[in-house]
Amino acid sequence: MERVEEHACPVCDEVTEHQILGKGRNPVARCQVCGSVHPISPTETKKNVFVRAIVSMEATSQVCTVEMEPVEVCRIGDHFVAECGEEFLGVEVTAIECGDTRVRKAAATDITALWTRKVEEVTVRIAVHDGRTTTSIQITVPGEEPFVVGEVYKTGQRRIRISRIKVRKGGILRNQGARVEARQIKRIFAYPL
Incomplete structure (x- = not known):
């Protein structure tokens, strides 16, 4: 009977299903994804x-x-x-x-x-530009809270409309309705209402 277990494959560089080929102190297994054969550590010694x-x-x-x-x-x-x-x-x-x-x-x-x-609670930086000056605001929100380009938000006593959102992975969202979670935001650009 064929025995299959999950192990880390050094070729695939991830955890995949392996067919166990040999038993004993130094068992070997064949990766079901790439077919490579390599030694594995016994399952019973796996501790977090x-x-x-x-x-x-x-x-x-x-x-x-x-x-x-x-x-x-x-x-x-x-x-x-x-x-x-x-x-x-x-x-x-x-x-x-x-x-x-x-x-x-x-x-x-x-x-x-x-x-x-x-990321469960993050600080979002907002640059509010009124045409002459730019004011920086910081708010603390849950990491999953979405922010949307074009939407109106209230920060303290101010109401602002988001014009752009710079994300941590490098891009800038400009299109109306573009949405991103707070934990992915580097800075929000907005103007006062």
């Missing part, structure tokens, strides 16, 4: 690993931990729950450190540190 995570919270940073499965592959942009003492925070991975180098993805056991930012 705790990876050091530096969590950026705007002006401050805190060292926390993220619990991961040893074969789990982490990528920039992945979301995790970080344990910071008694507190648990939703975070997004911004950089992955393996030894002295930074990589775009890595297996949990290879990671030295995760550089993350808090």
Whole structure:
């Protein structure tokens, strides 16, 4: 009978289904995706690993931990729950450190540190331009809160209309109705009403 388990494939660089070919202390398996044969660690020794995570919270940073499965592959942009003492925070991975180098993805056991930012509650910067001067405003909102180009929002005593949104991944949204979550915003450009 064929035994199939999930393991990290060094060729595919992700967790895939593997056919177990040999038993014993150093078992081997064949990846069902690419067909490569390689040694695997026995399933019964798999225990979750705790990876050091530096969590950026705007002006401050805190060292926390993220619990991961040893074969789990982490990528920039992945979301995790970080344990910071008694507190648990939703975070997004911004950089992955393996030894002295930074990589775009890595297996949990290879990671030295995760550089993350808090995303469950974020500070959004808004530049309000009235034609002569620009005023900078900061608001704190839930990370999933959507902002839409062309919509009217109230910030404190002001009413503003969003004209553009600069996103963290580099682009600027200008089209009416373009929507993005607060955690992806670098800056909002608006004018007063």
